Every structure is written in C-alpha cells, then in structure tokens.
Amino acid sequence: MKRFLLPHLICPACLPKEHRLLVSVDQERDADILSGYLSCKKCQRRFPIREGIATLLPDPDSEGHWRYEDPDTLNRYLWSHYADLHGDRGNAPALDAWAGCLAESSEFSLDAGCSVGRIVLEMAARSAWAVGCDLSQNFVRTARRVAQERKMKYSLPLEGKLRETFQIAIPEALRTDNVEFIVADALRLPFARETFGQSSSLNVLDRVSYPLAHLFEMNRIAAVKEASFLFASPFSWSSSEIPEERWLGGTVTGPYAGRGMENVRSLLEGKGKVLAPSWQISFAASVQWKMRSHRNHCELFTSETIVAER
Secondary structure: OEHHHHHHEEOOOOOOOOOEOEEEEEEEEOOEEEEEEEEOOOOOOEEEEEOOEEEEOOOOOOOOOHHHHOHHHHHHHHHHHHHHHHOOOOOHHHHHHHHHHOOOOEEEEEEEOOOOOHHHHHHHOOEEEEEEEEOOHHHHHHHHHHHHHOEEEEEEEEEOOEEEEEEEEOOOOOOOOOEEEEEEEOOEOOEOOOOEOEEEEEOOHHHOOOHHHHHHHHHHHEOOOOOEEEEEEOOOOOOOOOOHHHOOOOEOOOOOOEOHHHHHHHHHOOHHHOOOOOOEEEEEEEEEEEEEEEOOEEEEEEEEEEEEEO
16 A cells, blocks of 8 residues: 555544544555554554555455456456457547546546546546545455556456457556555545545446445545546446435435436535535536457446536
C-alpha cells in the first residue's frame, strides 16, 4: 500500500464517526508498504497489509462474493477492461465514453467497486493520485499487478475447450506510479469525508446490498465544491442480490417506485436532502458494455450514465 493514502484513511468499522488509522510497518520498499497493519485507537481493530494489499473491511467475513474469485471470471473482467489494449475494440467505445466524462484535472480520485482497475488508470492520468477499491481480493491483487508490471497475460475460451491467450500492455499515456488498489467495502469506504474531487461508481449500485447507503458514502467522500461524480448502472435489480425494499427503482410502489435513473438523479439533485450538498447533472448518456464468454459470445449491458457536479 502506497504511503500517499495514509493521511486520508479512516476506520471503516467506526463510521459514521471518523477516526484516523495508524500504520505499523514490517516491510516497505520505495514508499510502498508491503506488510504490516493499520490500526484504530478507538475500536482497537487492526487491518492487515499483506503483499502490499491493505484489507480495510469492517467485518472480516464481508469478503468478495465467490464468483469474483473464480479465474475465468477474473479473465472475463480483464477482457472487459483491457481488450482494447491488445487490439479488440469490443469495449473501447464504453471506455472512451467514461474516460471522456472524467474531470480534466483533480487532486485525488476514487473508483468504488473498481474491479480490475482500468478506470483508475484513466483517473490517474488526470489526478495527483487515484485509488480503486473492491471487495474482491483477486480483483485488487490483479489490478495492482497490472499497475506494477504494466503488462499481463491472460486467456479466455476460444471455442469449447480451446483457449486463446492475450497480452495486455499499458500505454505510456496511462500512469501507474500514482495509483493504488485496496480491499474495501463500497458501503463503508475507509476514506475521510470530502477527500475526492473525482469519484466514480460504475455498474456497482445494483450489486451492493444497500444501494442508498452506497450513494450516501459516495457523497460523503466527495468534496463539497469542485467535485465530479461519474455514475453508471444497468439497474439489473434482483431480490437474490438486494432485498426488494432497498431497490432504488424497478418497483410499482414504495418511496423509490419507477425507474432507477430517475430516482438516482432526484437524490443527487437534493430530493429529501439525503445527499447534501446537492449535485447538478451535467451529462447523461447510455453506454453499452460487453462481457465476453468465448470468441462468438458476449453479454451486452446498457449502462445508464450520468455526470454530477457541484
């Protein structure tokens, strides 16, 4: 874990109160803490740093869902984030669209639910530093390795039992010296309030157990002025993922009846004063996103996208 994060980290278990974390270092190289732990004086919890990865979960049992730890699932996400860097432009329009929505410059940036990290690299090209967080240890470990080595090989099914191998090569335009990835919960972000000028939540809202709490957290860590929030979701509500009473759309009755994007926009714009200070929507679009299974089969999602500013 790179030292530039230290002044901004708080105990996720003590939220909504914010208590700074103290670091104890066992091994460090070039301002990168390889092993040690972060501790909270208030609640006495310790959060481990192992192999450079800080795990900042309020509940040790809140590990990433098993499906994200599967190797083939990891490789599908690598394709969706980086295929354009080895000649497959399947998701290039989506990546270009989202990168184009980022603020031209920002001091600090966060992507919550970062998966294998592509948007974090895009943020880093426009920021003093950028950080991504995800519940999946596998995703965070892989994103960190991509950033460190600036290359990676992976494979996916070609057809049946045949596989094809791909080589990711990070272009010079994307910085990796100012990025970091940590294991953290998008519902209890381990960052002090008002830390980030640029933040994003891409295809996360309908995958967390409490969507409104996620929006509240994204609002808390965002600067109160000169802040930009990039949000996207396909709004694929499922009661197996989220209790229906917590959905922010897709229902006929209840406080968030109707379409998800309309409700998210209203919340950001100040409805009910849940998210304050309020935001203004500066951009809206529909972005298509693909997930590859094999050479001749991709799933296609439409992510409704907005940029909110204040």
